[in-house]
Amino acid sequence: MANYSTNEFKAGLKIMLDGEPCNILENEYVKPGKGQAFNRVKIRKLISGKVLEKTFRSGESVEGADVLDTELAYLYTDGEFYHFMNNETFEQIAADEKAVGDSIKWLVENDVCVITLWNGTPITVTPPNFVELEITETDPGLKGDTAGTGGKPATLTTGAVVRVPLFVQTGEVIKVDTRSGEYASRAQK
Amino acid sequence: MNDWQPTSSHDSRIARANLLRSIRDFFYTRDVLEVETPLLSSGTVTDEHLDGFHTRFNYSQDGKPVDLYLQTSPEFAMKRLLCDQSGAIYQICKAFRHEGEGRWHNPEFTMLEWYRPGFDHHALMQEVDALLIETLGTDTGEIVSYQDVFKSRLGIDPLTTTDEMLLAKMADCNIDISSPEKLDKDSKLQLLFAMEIEPVIGQERPCFVFGFPASQASLARINTQDSRTADRFEVYFKGAELANGFHELSDASEQKQRFEQDNEKRRNNGQTEKPIDTRLLSALKSGLPQCAGVALGIDRLLMLKIGASHIQEVLNFPVSRA
Numbered sequence: 001m002a003n004y005s006t007n008e009f010k011a012g013l014k015i016m017l018d019g020e021p022c023n024i025l026e027n028e029y030v031k032p033g034k035g036q037a038f039n040r041v042k043i044r045k046l047i048s049g050k051v052l053e054k055t056f057r058s059g060e061s062v063e064g065a066d067v068l069d070t071e072l073a074y075l076y077t078d079g080e081f082y083h084f085m086n087n088e089t090f091e092q093i094a095a096d097e098k099a100v101g102d103s104i105k106w107l108v109e110n111d112v113c114v115i116t117l118w119n120g121t122p123i124t125v126t127p128p129n130f131v132e133l134e135i136t137e138t139d140p141g142l143k144g145d146t147a148g149t150g151g152k153p154a155t156l157t158t159g160a161v162v163r164v165p166l167f168v169q170t171g172e173v174i175k176v177d178t179r180s181g182e183y184a185s186r187a188q189k
Numbered sequence: 190m191n192d193w194q195p196t197s198s199h200d201s202r203i204a205r206a207n208l209l210r211s212i213r214d215f216f217y218t219r220d221v222l223e224v225e226t227p228l229l230s231s232g233t234v235t236d237e238h239l240d241g242f243h244t245r246f247n248y249s250q251d252g253k254p255v256d257l258y259l260q261t262s263p264e265f266a267m268k269r270l271l272c273d274q275s276g277a278i279y280q281i282c283k284a285f286r287h288e289g290e291g292r293w294h295n296p297e298f299t300m301l302e303w304y305r306p307g308f309d310h311h312a313l314m315q316e317v318d319a320l321l322i323e324t325l326g327t328d329t330g331e332i333v334s335y336q337d338v339f340k341s342r343l344g345i346d347p348l349t350t351t352d353e354m355l356l357a358k359m360a361d362c363n364i365d366i367s368s369p370e371k372l373d374k375d376s377k378l379q380l381l382f383a384m385e386i387e388p389v390i391g392q393e394r395p396c397f398v399f400g401f402p403a404s405q406a407s408l409a410r411i412n413t414q415d416s417r418t419a420d421r422f423e424v425y426f427k428g429a430e431l432a433n434g435f436h437e438l439s440d441a442s443e444q445k446q447r448f449e450q451d452n453e454k455r456r457n458n459g460q461t462e463k464p465i466d467t468r469l470l471s472a473l474k475s476g477l478p479q480c481a482g483v484a485l486g487i488d489r490l491l492m493l494k495i496g497a498s499h500i501q502e503v504l505n506f507p508v509s510r511a
Contacts, residue, residue, distance in 0.1 A: 007289055029291030033423070033433045034407050035238050035379040036372070037288060055366040055380070058289065062367075 014067040021065035095122035105160035226266030232466025233258035235451035240287040259285040272472035279303035299487040310436040313481035330395035391425035409435035434483030441473035
């Protein structure tokens with residue numbers, strides 16, 4: 001993998017740090033009028049998810065990380081692995097539970113997710129921003145309530161629990177924002 | 190691509206024009222003469238942390254191609270004018286540094302530099318303060334020594350501290366730096382200063398810091414009372430390093446020695462040595478009047494004036510669109 005000089009640092013660049021692939025979130029160039037220049041970067045470690053700050057002397061070079069984002073459709077789980085498929089090449093890739101992480105509750109068959117590969121192995125799975133899931137259980141609400149004040153918890157087919165307005169009933173399909181985990185609307189038929 | 194378009198607003202252009210006019214008024218009423226000097230020079234800075242752009246000139250009088258450098262500041266040429274009894278002078282010009290872009294940085298920028306025969310750095314700090322009051326409408330600035338600000342903010346005496354204490358302090362401040370053993374003592378001080386002190390001083394009113402360590406003297410005199418410090422000051426306001434000034438070193442042989450030491454550092458670092466400005470040294474030998482000088486970044490001043498958060502907002506075409 002290529003090395004990157006600090007001059008090439010920018011948000012989105014993937015580099016290796018302490019043996020772990022990282023994504024640069026922010027890069028700030030710090031240069032006193034007289035003296036050494038530095039790059040202060042905010043970095044997300046892609047496996048642990050930790051965000052940290054690191055300082056480099058300007059002009060230093062750092063090993064790049066072979067990290068690739070790829071769009072794959074979710075197929076099924078065999079209990080141990082989660083299987084995804086490239087809809088164009090039909091190539092299949094299996095991600096383990098660690099890579100799927102919290103996204104597990106938003107995996108819907110045939111939904112296209114972003115799978116981040118490091119040296120060809122999935123390290124993170126990012127679901128679409130919105131998914132549609134059926135409610136398996138929620139308290140019956142009062143008819144005619146449209147204000148959505150307070151709402152009530154609803155369990156979805158994947159086991160996820162979200163707050164929904166009182167008028168939404170068991171068996172209905174709803175649209176959820178996966179970034180916030182919040183109810184967005186009833187699904188369009 | 191829309192990269193033909195300027196990154197600035199028209200309002201920022203009007204603000205720049207007004208700012209330049211008020212600066213010229215300021216110096217006109219104080220009898221300081223506006224001058225021009227060449228942007229291209231045969232000599233250049235030797236400082237290991239500064240690099241100039243250079244180009245080849247194929248039409249020199251002796252027929253041999255020569256390297257010419259774009260100035261990193263107009264300091265050397267303006268000092269030659271002072272040695273020729275110019276009296277108080279100022280210049281507004283472009284300066285160039287071969288380095289990266291950033292929130293406060295563009296490799297080509299506009300500089301205001303002025304010199305005051307008969308002033309020391311304390312008198313010049315007062316005048317910089319007056320300029321900021323007039324152009325930015327600031328309150329009277331705070332003046333503090335480098336040693337005091339370091340002690341009060343970080344609990345370290347920068348003049349007696351050790352490499353080990355600085356490394357421990359960096360760890361305390363969560364400054365996680367790759368290969369810290371490669372940083373010399375001054376770089377550690379500068380890093381701590383840039384990350385822990387600069388962002389907090391000069392928030393309400395400009396902060397003048399004077400008495401930098403002698404090892405960071407640059408072209409300033411060493412202080413006669415405390416030889417551990419140099420008669421150099423910097424001005425900070427709202428997170429910007431706005432100006433750098435000196436009670437100017439006038440001793441030609443000491444100046445020559447500093448240039449040579451810089452080049453020795455460059456050799457040791459594996460950097461190319463830089464041609465020393467011999468015309469400056471000849472001028473100093475003929476006699477530089479006792480004076481103080483300061484360089485102030487106009488683009489940064491304008492950023493503060495209009496509340497811009499990135500230098501691109503005040504430059505029509507930053508280097509990425511040049």
